[in-house]
Amino acid sequence: MSKHDSPTDDPTTAGPTPDSTGKTGAIDINDLSKIYDPEGERVVAVEGMDLDVEAEEFVALLGPSGCGKSTVMECIAGYLEPTDGEVLVDGNTISEPDPKRGVVFQENRLFPWKTIKENVEFGPRMHKGVEEGRAESILDEMGLDGFEASYPSGLSGGMQQRAELARLLANDPAIMLMDEPFSALDALTKEIMQKKLLEVWERDNRTVLFITHDVEEAILLADRVVIMTARPGQVKDVIDVDIERPRDPEVVTTDRFTELRERALSVIREEAQRALEQEEGG
């Protein structure tokens, strides 16, 4: 499954390295550092992080609160410029946001002033043109038929999250960057969304980087679970999830799952303790 057993791949392999299989959506993070400096108060969020994500791989990113997960994602999305190091996508350095790299946030960022349909058609309209009927079919798939003309404020939280996913899919990105997309949902809605996401991913072949605090969610969804250290963030451990696909929520009861979960949890606990000490100190 994976060439990436170690998070410390040689960082000198920068430059165009098209995936040998011709797939797109590979992410190379080389020696990435990000320092925030609001009014002289230096916060070293990420320091010397290395991580390679293969094209069409599903990677989950876990780590204590404040360890820099979102920072890493924003560097990949092109919102932030790294203080040091670089992020390559399919061998090219990232300079700005790009429709190839779709992003979903924890709180939905549907445009409140556009209807659900206008939201879903926003991406295509911006760069290649709207294909008649496509928005409807995606919304249909997400169980949102009948809500095309509603504004986001008229939908429940779960439906909003589904609409956001629909907007992302309509744009057909090679990479999906998801920052705790389901953490605000209740248990059941979350389960449904996880199923939906797996379904879509297994069909469409996209690279997914999925940030979560939920260990079970990470194992259920990902090919690899990357655990970060407390701030400044680096890769602490990578766990290969060798549970076969297609998966469904029932797998959480298997022994292998429990085993992987225990392993992830113990790594996290260790790191979390450190994070807590940091916090208590400040």
Add this chain to the structure above:
Amino acid sequence: MSKHDSPTDDPTTAGPTPDSTGKTGAIDINDLSKIYDPEGERVVAVEGMDLDVEAEEFVALLGPSGCGKSTVMECIAGYLEPTDGEVLVDGNTISEPDPKRGVVFQENRLFPWKTIKENVEFGPRMHKGVEEGRAESILDEMGLDGFEASYPSGLSGGMQQRAELARLLANDPAIMLMDEPFSALDALTKEIMQKKLLEVWERDNRTVLFITHDVEEAILLADRVVIMTARPGQVKDVIDVDIERPRDPEVVTTDRFTELRERALSVIREEAQRALEQEEGG
């Protein structure tokens, strides 16, 4: 463990019925119904619910989103007047909020305009007077020493939730009503808070009604797990948690735990499906 195997205890036993053991904090919910009627749009949130919570018992309340859990809790807290039926605490009908029944919400409701210490001392100051040094010792216990003079906005989410718990404890309520208190926390902070809560509960003997969406959390913490039906809410099933105390997060790996979890999950799934159908319909 329990005299309350069935949720349909005789509702005619109203009137003062002091607990035989002399403990306080028993809650009797008799045939409770609550109908919301904002501008003529009738929502039957809870209908004919019966539930008895023993004094010093720890009961977790599970149920699909929108099934009326919070509504029930708000009736017990005295915020809402039941449309029908009644809620008795130690045999007396509830008419208004009371410092005996402490409440914790999902989002913290620390008063942003008061310091942590002022927040913690708020309850005592309101009704019986502040005891010198008590706030400090509670904050200490919650790992918040040094933050007495901070405003809530200066604290991280986990610390805020701990401060809220400190505020509740400083008021020494017989009953603690907790509405998804930890659901906004990350996995680790949540675990720490659960431990803290168990510790406090095992020591202080208070009745706890704990609403959550997290099945594992419910089983880990509670003596009994009450599962509600989809709206209009009623008690669907009650699961006795016969895992011995003191418990710690490791119990989740035991077989008995897994068993109870499976049982709870299957009941919830069934009910959740119904709830979902309701939503999609509207």
Add this chain to the structure above:
Amino acid sequence: MSAESLERLQRQVGNWTVPLPSKRVRQLLSIALFLALWSAAVRVGFLGFDKFVGPETTFQTMLSALGGTPMTDGGETIYEHSAYSALRVLVAVTIAILVAIPLGLTIGTSRRWEDALFPALEVFRPVPPVAWVPIALLLMPTFRSGVIFVVFVGAFFPILVNTIEGVRTVEEEYVQAAASLGAESRDIFRHVIIPATLPSIVTGVSLGVGLAWITVVAAEMIAGGVGIGYIIFQAYRLLQTDVVAVGMIAIGFLGYVSAAAVHQTGNYLTRWQEID
């Protein structure tokens, strides 16, 4: 107030067996009480109320004014004076909107333009629009455009400041989301910045319209000519207090109608927001 506490209140009052009148009745009561107090104050001569008119005479004068009786010696009717004031407000606010919104968007989105323009504008902002009346009369070729200039100043700053504030508080995440969906900066301006700023602009316009009315009345009183402000003051000079009261009602009515129109238009333009 929550429906709940209202329920409680009603119940309490019910215990004293005083039936609580319905909301509509209470609101009408409020107005009736006001008119009764006014009338009583005039009759009794509370403070100097005996030197003012009561509601009854005001009502009569109002009717005759609405029937087309000229307001003072000038010969113009209430409709003509209203039209003058309203037109001044309309023209001034329109110009203010056309200038302040683009300017605010520019200043809000570009740090460079902000540095170049905003401090200079801030120099003028603390000066109340009415204070410009003498200078406007001095500089404007005829005093009529002078009044419009002053009203424009009144409407301009609230719109400008709210537009800038609106742009600045556009959540970065929307901009990022749009960029990640392939939007260029022009698209972002058009599809994110402008709609996200609209509610704030609407707030600015309604504040601006309010200030425009205050300014137009003051300017018309000071500078004279025509308009409701002038009528109020002219009637005052001639001690026709009933006409003064009718003028006040007219200006209040116009102010109310224009505020309602802005509110309705604003609601329509920002119809995605949950209506409360």
Add this chain to the structure above:
Amino acid sequence: MDSRRRLVRAGSILAVPILWLVASRFGILPGLPTPVEVLDAYVGELYREDFWISTIRSTIRVLSSFAIAAAVAIPLGLLIGRYTVFADLTFPALEMLRPIPPIAWIPFTILVLPAAELSIMFITFLGAFFPILLNTIQGARGVEVEYSRAAQSLGATSYQTFRHVIYPSALPAIHAGMIVGMGLAWVNLIAAEMVAGGTGLGFLTWSAYTSGSYPTIIVGIITIGLLGAASSALVRLLGDWQIDWAKEQPA
């Protein structure tokens, strides 16, 4: 902010007098007093008792009317915001009066109130009153019900809830109203002084026009602007001091 930006911003402010100077030098805007004339007049005014009396009078009028407006509008707004019945009985009448620009009341106040000073103060008061009232009502209504519930569950009586929850929670909105109110207090004060005469910077400015002392008009405008800015700063300071809890950022 880096020094280059600071420079640009300072330049932006300096551009105002420079453009004015250029305009008067080249006769664009004939009739506009030149900066030199105005400076000259300003120095002259500083030696005149009349100018200082006007300045002090206007300041006292604004500050006292504003204080009274706040003292009346805040409790009234909290009551209206929290008690529906009280609101129904009072608010419609207030709403009826609100759209009338304060300055339109001047004939009424001169006739009805027993002293000219009270007339001007009443107009100024009205200017500040409604923004503070409306914001207070909005603030009181916007208090999230969970806060008052939390207080009640901690044993607070309704008075205690009002004092410790409703009031502080509404403070930011009240404060926003006070900022707008201070601005409108000045607007209406100046108008009232121009119309009612007597003393004050509004009158000074208008009588400078009447007497043809045009540079003094601008002296008046500048002084009014300075005092307006200072009083806004004062309100902001008051707010920052009272609402310090809103500023602290997460650790």
Add this chain to the structure above:
Amino acid sequence: TESEIFGGAFAGFDEQSFIVGYQPFYTESWSALVIRHGELAEKHLPEEYSVASWEVALQGAVIGNKMISEQNDIGYTGDMPTITAIANDETPIDMVAIAGFSEGQQCNLCFVPADSDIEEAQDLDGREIGVTTGTCTHRFLLEAIQEEGIDVDISDQGMQTVITNIREGNLSAGAGWEPSPSRSVIQESAAEYLFTGADYDMNDTAGLLMLDSLVENHPEAAKGWLKAELEAKHIMATDPERTIDLIQQEGQLRDYERETLYGTLYENIDVNPDVERMLFYTDYEAVDEAEQLMKNEAPEFLHENQGVISGMPPDERYRTEPLQAAIDELEDEVDWDPLREAER
């Protein structure tokens, strides 16, 4: 100074200290300036009475209305606000004297830009004239237009706006009252007089008003004030230099050159060189034209023509007893003839 900042503000409540409403930008009430700066009130008022404050107004109507609401006790107002005030039936107000009188050389002035091609009233046909409507000047202008049989476009503007627009050439002509036109004509050479009230036999005058309660309850104070008025008139009539010295102390007039102030009171207008600029009368019952104007012409105009007063002012609102008492008393005290001052 302190009393001007704080004390004067609420002095209206004190019956023995008076608030005086006066108009620096209205020559016919300038006896008030002479009283103020010559400290004549202090000299003549009985000891227990004082002036709480001098309240500047830019319009007579403001003073009249402040008297009606008893905020001002004594007021100097033009003929129209005087009539409006004494005709009101809320607060009794008496006209106790005339403040100034002129055969149309103060209030009834029509002027044109300095370089204007307009040479006589007839040339105004079809032109735009600026005037403040509702003032005595307005009445004069209407009458003049009617007599000339011309048709003009009247533009209602404040006095100073008329002056500004004349200077800028935006108006063909303007009408107004002194001292503003003099400033434009003498000090700035921006305007010229075209015709005056004398051409139409229209006099102009200002009233001295007192609250009836003051006259009734404090006759000594009323008498004292009129003694001061008489002395002021005496100074104005006999000592122009001192008069101008005193008037120049009025801060509001700081931008008026001495020459202008002198001219507006003492130099006859070139279009009517034989008519006195100002006549220093005080007793309107002693001067036919003044009595006619205040008791008949002005009230009739306001009542019948304009309908702004509901009836003619009652006879008892015209009071000259305090003036008579002042004259009687002064006769023993001074070496000039107070009766003459009252008349002329």
